[in-house]
Amino acid sequence: MRFVLAIVAFVVAAVMIVAGIAQRTVFAPPTSIKAATTVSGDPRYVVIDGSVLNAHPGQQTLTVTGTPEPGKQVVAYGRTADMKAWLGDQRYVAVSYQKATGKLATKTVTPKAASEGSGSGSTSTSTPAPTSTPAAGAATGTGSATTADTASKAGPNPAGSDLWLEEFDGTAAQVTRMNIPDDVSVIVASDGTKAAPSNVSVTWPVDSSTPWAFPLIIGGLILLVIGIALYLWGLYAHRRSRGPRRKSGPKMPKLPKAPKYKPTAMIESTPRGRRSTRRARVMLPAALIGALALTGCTTGTDAATTPTKTATPLATEAPDAKDQLPPAVTVPQLERIVKRISESAADADAKASPDLAKARFVGPALQLRTANYAIRAKKADEPALPAIPASPIVLSLPQATDAWPRTVAAVIDSPKDAKGNAQAPIALTMVQETPRDNYKVEYAVSLEPKAKVPNLAPASIGSAVVPPDSKLLALPPAKVAAAYGDILMNGDKSQYASQFDSAGDTLQPQVGAAWKLKQQQQLAQQFGNTSALSWTPGVGPGDVLAMATNDSGAIVWVNPRETQLHKVVEAGAQVIPGATTAALSGIASSNTGVESVFDYQLMFYVPPVGSKDKIRLLGFAQGLVAAKQIG
Known part of the structure; x- marks a missing residue:
């Protein structure tokens, strides 16, 4: 028997080991699924929808080849709505996935041209509705001429756009791994003038694990060991059974059987009372059990038919996520944008080039930087404006919108200066006018030392x-x-003084009413009544930007302006402007007077109506932006 069990163990062990090894080799499942296509017609843009990339679960690997210049190829992904807005009237090829065949298919899409003048006077940019066409360039009549004109013109370059969530350029774009949701699409292109890569393939990982392979192999080895043990045990027992045997002795005699006991009739009639008692004892529990069973059935029926109250949960309608507008940028996207702005600003500041500054600055921020460059060109000791740090971003406040223009605010912590002194954080307010424009800084202010920023919505x-x-x-x-x-003109006498908190305001002591009065007094003491100094308030060209806070208040950015007039009063007198004004205006002295324009970039917290809080100045930047001689 032991030999039979050993043979069975050997056979089962061999089957298990072979099956386990086969699962890892011959019958191993594929490690990935691949779908590919070749794009014809040399389109400039290829768009792959997020639903295509999510046709199978797992991280997607996108491979693109076939571009004339691999160094200029671009693979980027962003929100589908943003991507269509960026494409505008550009023709592109849309890639779809066919579930029946497991292959990729292509379709040329020609968006309708936006009507002339659309969006004028409106703050949003309409997204052209795409119209699918059966093949590239397949159109007739006027439509074919329009398509030919669109194809002949150079398209926009997607490289470096702030609209993308992630971007891969050059050789890094040939193989990219991503894991994006359905509402995000991928654009494959060159530089807008050359054709996009023509070979596109998407690969998804497949669960190729074989959970039974290892247990089968281990179980087979264990059975093999058991089979060997049984075989050795059988050999040992067989050899032992072949040794000399001893003869058994004489058998013991059997004992006589005792006579069986047969009770008489007289004895049988004696214990009838006990038997009857025993039967009664047996019958009584049986009766009790029957009664209890009947009683239990009756009670159970009553309990089942008795109505009971059940709490009904109240249905509450949760807000639909589709109704929530997305933030203009994500935090990683904003970090990349700020880094690009920092690099562009550092380049422009090093070369003192207004043209380079225009790439990332606009409005009051650009005007102040341009004036600073002009002053530093003639006045070597003029300090430069604070640099724009690249990181870390300590506060992100994007606008929740799907239209343009878009506004994003960020506070970046500044590093220590050359002497090891701490510097104030820089608050940037950036605006993106159209989908194809990059974010530009309109306000760049230094935060007040005691600035208390209210609670804001999360960046997500x-x-x-x-x-x-x-x-x-x-x-x-x-x-x-x-x-x-x-308030800067009249101080506490201003009608608005009670609405503003001056406790943490460091700008008023520098340029406020008390400082202006002191400047007038010093001028009168030095030169008598030969000239007069006056200021006129105004508003600069910067946009008024406001973003809501969690307490129904708002962060507000404004651009007030002051015009300083130093005018000759006595005939024959001259006005000698300061070094900064002279450097910007190119006037060393004037017989009539000098006009200087100062701009202020201010960041306020404005509480909601009815609140006991006051308007607080959170940060500012100010400087001379223009100067000239008056007639």
């Missing part, structure tokens, strides 16, 4: 833009610049 949700004429704030954003300008 974004904030709403408050209209300039909103009456839900303690002061409409459009009136904040003029109100603060009046």
Whole structure:
């Protein structure tokens, strides 16, 4: 028997080991699924929808080849709506996935040309509706001429766009790994003038694990060991059984059987009472069990038919995620944008080039930097404006929107200066006018030392833009610049003084009413009444930007302006401007007078209407932006 069991163990062990090895070799499942296609017609842009990339679970690997210049190829992904807005009227090839065949298919899409003048006077940019065509260039009549004209013109270059969530350029774009949702699409292109890569393939990983291979191999080895043990045990027992045997002795005699006991009739009738008692004892529990069973059935029936109250949960409608507007940028996207702005600003500052500054600055921020470059060209000791740090971003406030223009605010911590002194963080307010424009800095301010920023919406949700004429704030954003300008002119006598908190305001002591009065007094003491110094408040060209806070207030950016007039009063007198004004205007002295224009980039917190809080200055930047001689 032991030999039979050993043979069975050997056979089963061999089967298990062979099956386990076969699962890892011969019958091993594939490690990936691949779908590929070749794009014809030499299109400039190829778009792969997120649903195509999510046709199978797992991380997607996109491989593109076949471009004339591999060094200029670009693979980027972003929100599908943003990508279509960026493409605008550009023709592209859309890649789809066929579930029946498991292959990729292509279709040429020609968006409708936007109507002339659309969007004028509107703050949003309409997205052209795409119209599919059966093949590239397949059109007739006027449509074919339009398509030919569009194809002949150079398209925009997707490289370096702030709209993308991630971007791969050059050889790094040949094989890219990503894991994107359905509402994100991938664009494959060159530089907008050359054809996009023509060979596109997507690979998905497949679960190739063989969970039974290892247990089968281990179990087979264990059975093999057991079979060997049984075989050795059988050999040992067989050899032992072949030894000499001893003869058994005489058998013991059997004992006589005892007579069986047969009770008489008299004895049988004696224990009848006990038997009857025993039967009664048996019958009584049986009766009790029957009664209890009947009683239990009756009770159970009553309990089952008795109505009971069940708490009904109240249905509450959760907000639909589709109704929530997405944030203009994600945090990684904003970090990349700020880094690009920092590099561009450093290049422009090093070369003192206004043209380079225009790539990333606009409005008040550009005007102040341009003036600083002009002053430093003639005045070597003029300090440069604070550099734009690349990181770390300590606060992100994107606008929640799907239209343009878009506004994003960020606060970046500044490193210590050359002497080891701490510097104030820089707050940037960036605006993207159209889908193809990059974000440009409109306000760049240094935060106040005691600035207390209110609670803001998380970066993953974004904030709403408050209209300039909103009456839900303690002061409409459009009136904040003029109100603060009046305070700088009149100080505590201003009608708006009670609405602003001057406790942490470090700008008023520098340029406020007390400082202006002191400048006039010093001028009179030195030169008598030969000249007069005066200021006129105004509003600069910067946009009024406001973004909501969690307490229904708003962060407001404004651009007030002051014009300083140093005018000759006594005939024959001259006005000698300061070194900074002279460097910018090119005037060493004037017989009539000099006009200097100072701009202020201000960042305020404006509380909601009815709040006991006051308007607080959170940060500012100020400087001379223009100077000239008056007639």
